[in-house]
């Protein structure tokens with residue numbers, strides 16, 4: 117009997133132009149485009165072997181614009197992992213990341229998905245106090261923080277390791293169908 121494939125749903129949220137799509141491209145093993153092409157909603161699947169098991173990691177890339185929050189909300193409902201991305205160069209995106217982390221924490225009450233604060237654009241000069249503020253948020257909410265640069269690829273392997281430490285909760289569509297042999 118074949119093993120059932122599992123799906124690990126990873127929802128990527130954060131303010132506009134912080135680099136969500138670029139981080140997803142890197143996680144997919146591609147080099148991101150430099151041009152900013154605002155996302156409404158995209159989804160990509162990459163197969164990984166986690167603890168000897170094949171897992172389909174589904175990256176749900178979302179919009180940074182508040183008007184699309186209802187779409188983000190739907191993606192979040194299915195998430196095993198939530199990446200909350202900010203741009204370390206833009207101070208306001210750090211504050212927005214904090215409010216998004218709190219929003220997700222409230223949505224899930226006790227059963228939080230694995231949340232990771234992604235401090236992106238680490239190749240740039242961070243805003244004053246960015247490091248302290250991000251560390252405070254991560255400590256207050258007891259979530260890990262990973263510094264990344266989607267531009268250079270720095271930190272992407274660390275992020276992938278964090279993602280792969282989560283437990284997939286869904287079975288792949290085909291695996292849900294069962295066949296009974298009589």
Ligand SMILES: Nc1nc2c(ncn2[C@@H]2O[C@H](COP(=O)(O)OP(=O)(O)OP(=O)(O)O)[C@@H](O)[C@H]2O)c(=O)[nH]1
Nearest residue numbers: 133134135136137138150154155180237265266267
């Ligand atoms: N220097 C630098 N630029 C980056 C990095 N990540 C993304 N960018 C640039 O930032 C801009 C926005 O990147 P996107 O990945 O499109 O940002 P996004 O968060 O998906 O944007 P929306 O979909 O509009 O919310 C692009 O010009 C990217 O090339 C990074 O780590 N370093």
Ligand SMILES: [Mg+2]
Nearest residue numbers: 136137154155
């Ligand atoms: Mg995008």
